[in-house]
Amino acid sequence: MEPAILTLDRPIFILGAYPVTLGMCLFITVAILLFAGIPAVLGRRRDRQSAQEAERRMTALLAAQTEMQGRIAAMADVFGARQSELNQSISQRIDGMTHRLGTSITEQTKATHENLRRLQERLAVIDTAQTNIQSLAKDMAGLQSILSNKQTRGAFGQSRMETIIADGLPMGAYAFQTTLSNGSRPDCTVRMPNGQPVLVIDAKFPLEGWNAIRSAGDPDAARQAQQQFRRDMEVHIRDISGKYLIPGETQETAFLFVPSESIFAEIHEHFEGIVQKAHRSRIVIVSPSLLMLSIQVIQAILRDARMREQAHLIQGEVIRLMEDLTRLDDRVRKLHGHFLTTQKDVDDILVSSEKLKRRGTRIEALDLETAGALPDAKTEPKAFDNRMGQLKLRVVDED
Structure with missing residues (x-):
């Protein structure tokens, strides 16, 4: 019996209506192997690329994280400063509001006390008026009983x-x-x-x-x-x-x-x-x-x-008043005459005093040296009398 020789085109089995040969099986096997190896090679290359890309992304991510941390730190500082300013502003506003509220409450308390005081005064007035009205009502009742x-x-x-x-x-x-x-x-x-x-x-x-x-x-x-x-x-x-x-x-x-x-x-x-x-x-x-x-x-x-x-009494008093007035008029007129006489005497005295003053002034201004020395009255009485007569005539002429 001859040994069987395997050929590539010999059918090995029949798949459905189609015979499957050895060559087809080999081809399918090689194709499967090829297709199975290519993706693995491609997968390894892709894995290397992916690792590099991941490493680059990790580096970028770390850089971004570092930058983000810096920004976060800066923002934290800014937020801290803003928070401090906000807290200070809020504290100041709260203090101002507390002061205003305290002042307002104090003023409101004073106004309330004043209003209460006025209200008490008005209530006191109303109580007094009510008391007066009650008293008046009692008086009216008494008046009604009187008039009845x-x-x-x-x-x-x-x-x-x-x-x-x-x-x-x-x-x-x-x-x-x-x-x-x-x-x-x-x-x-x-x-x-x-x-x-x-x-x-x-x-x-x-x-x-x-x-x-x-x-x-x-x-x-x-x-x-x-x-x-x-x-x-x-x-x-x-x-x-x-x-x-x-x-x-x-x-x-x-x-x-x-x-x-x-x-x-x-x-x-x-x-x-x-x-x-x-x-x-x-x-x-x-x-x-x-x-x-x-x-x-x-x-x-x-x-x-x-x-x-009382008219006759008044008339008598008026008559006596007129008599007193007449006597007063006579006495005033007499006093006026005395005043006129006294004034005339005073004027005459003033004229005499004025003359004496002028004569004294002239005697004081008289130049005895130019007129010559007076003779001695004991040794030369006649010359002395003549000289005095001349001086008297001179004074009379000057008057």
Whole structure:
């Protein structure tokens, strides 16, 4: 049996429908080996390059890291300085803010204390006002109780009238609760000057009728209260006219005192008939202000009457004053004459003194040497007399 000879184109096995030869297997094997070796060589070369690249990158990274560390150190220094400056600035701002807050809190505390003090003062004023209001409320309650009683109401009007009269007139010019000749007792009588009859003032105003008008709840009740008040006023006016107007003893007119300005205005506004009836009955309705004005007029009349009574005394004093003035004028004129005489004597004395002064000056300026020496009066009396005569003539000529 011949030995088998292997050839490259001999099929070794069949892969599917294709026969696989030995050459194909060798070729595939060599290709596989080649392909397996090339990547390894390439891989080793690539590894060397990668190592070099990695080394370069590591060097660059180390350099960058060193640079970064330097920058970080510089930034740390800058940040430290900035942090210190920031801390100092923040500390200064906090200190300034603390100072401002302390000052503001102090001022606010002072303002708060001041406001509290003012509030306490206002509260004290309010407490005082409240106390006054409470006292006034008590007084008003007492006044209401007074006005609700007819007798006490009359006393209230009487007291107001007496106060006005006593403040306006001197003592002795008025009298309260005097008895007239018919037995009636008016509230006040005012003495008039020159022996005139007294003026009668009545203070018993019917205030209960007026209070009924104010307290009326409906128009009918108000109308009835007004009618009742009108009747009370007419009766009161009739009583004053019949009791207090006495010919020869009292004035022909009497005053009806109303103790309230508002009531007086309401009467003149809504009760004109009552006012007209009072005028016809010679009764004058007066309020406190009108009574005060009337008292002032009466006071002026009394003052004028006293002036008239003292007029003769004043005239006598003026006459004596004129006599004293005349005597003073005579004495002044005499003194003026003495002054004129004295002045003339003084002028004459001044003229004489002036002449003496001039003569003394001339004698002092006289040149005796040029005129010659005087002879001796004992040895040459005749020559001495002649020489003196010449000097006298010279002096007279000079005068």
